[in-house]
Amino acid sequence: MTADDTEKQAEATQLPQPPAHKGTISKSGIILGPDGKPCRSCNSYRDMANMSRMLTGGKAKIASVPTASERADCPPDVEQLGRSTWNLLHTLTATYPPTPTPSQKSDMNNFITILSRIYPCWFCAEDFATWIKQPENTPQLDSQEDFGRWMCKAHNAVNKKLGKQEFDCNFWKERWKDGWKDGRCD
Numbered sequence: 001m002t003a004d005d006t007e008k009q010a011e012a013t014q015l016p017q018p019p020a021h022k023g024t025i026s027k028s029g030i031i032l033g034p035d036g037k038p039c040r041s042c043n044s045y046r047d048m049a050n051m052s053r054m055l056t057g058g059k060a061k062i063a064s065v066p067t068a069s070e071r072a073d074c075p076p077d078v079e080q081l082g083r084s085t086w087n088l089l090h091t092l093t094a095t096y097p098p099t100p101t102p103s104q105k106s107d108m109n110n111f112i113t114i115l116s117r118i119y120p121c122w123f124c125a126e127d128f129a130t131w132i133k134q135p136e137n138t139p140q141l142d143s144q145e146d147f148g149r150w151m152c153k154a155h156n157a158v159n160k161k162l163g164k165q166e167f168d169c170n171f172w173k174e175r176w177k178d179g180w181k182d183g184r185c186d
């Protein structure tokens with residue numbers, strides 16, 4: 001093996017790999033986990049409730065569907081998990097050093113790569129890993145500003161996929177670090 005091959009092999013091992021916990025999609029469109037059961041962190045609570053209603057021939061009562069606050073101490077669905085994760089990810093950008101050391105950059109790069117493999121919603125993880133593999137989407141970690149804008153771009157890629165409105169990345173710092181200029185976060 002040449003030095004060039006060794007370098008290529010090292011690079012390959014650093015690329016995001018597909019999630020180890022891949023599941024499947026059922027005929028009804030419900031996402032299943034690797035155990036073949038509906039995956040809570042891959043489906044919305046609404047979709048899971050609709051499926052149970054379908055399976056019971058519409059007998060599950062709408063009135064019996066718990067509200068979001070009643071479900072506050074239940075395992076998270078894909079939406080709750082996503083909101084919590086974005087809270088963490090954007091807050092990481094807000095507290096990232098303005099001029100990071102090589103070791104801080106490397107830690108963050110590893111964290112993002114590992115997240116793209118172990119994120120509990122396996123198809124979200126798969127799409128995220130594919131997205132960060134594209135040369136134009138490589139994590140930008142040279143400064144806090146670069147990282148904040150990169151995370152905003154990553155979140156917008158998911159927003160776009162889900163048909164949601166994109167966020168104006170010029171405001172990433174107000175939203176996630178300093179609070180809005182009208183003072184309502186002070």
Ligand SMILES: Cc1cc2nc3c(=O)[nH]c(=O)nc-3n(C[C@H](O)[C@H](O)[C@H](O)COP(=O)(O)OP(=O)(O)OC[C@H]3O[C@@H](n4cnc5c(N)ncnc54)[C@H](O)[C@@H]3O)c2cc1C
Pocket residue numbers: 078079080081082083084085086090119123124125127128151152153154155156158159162164166167172175
């Ligand atoms: C890596 C990852 C991949 C995901 N993939 C999927 C998927 O494939 N399918 C799926 O159904 N769900 C996925 N999700 C979850 C999804 O992104 C949402 O979190 C979920 O749908 C709840 O959306 P929401 O409308 O409450 O707000 P969220 O999208 O969770 O956003 C929370 C808040 O962040 C702010 N915000 C929104 N966009 C941006 C931005 N671009 N930059 C900065 N701030 C912003 C807004 O204030 C918003 O209220 C993923 C989550 C993550 C972390």
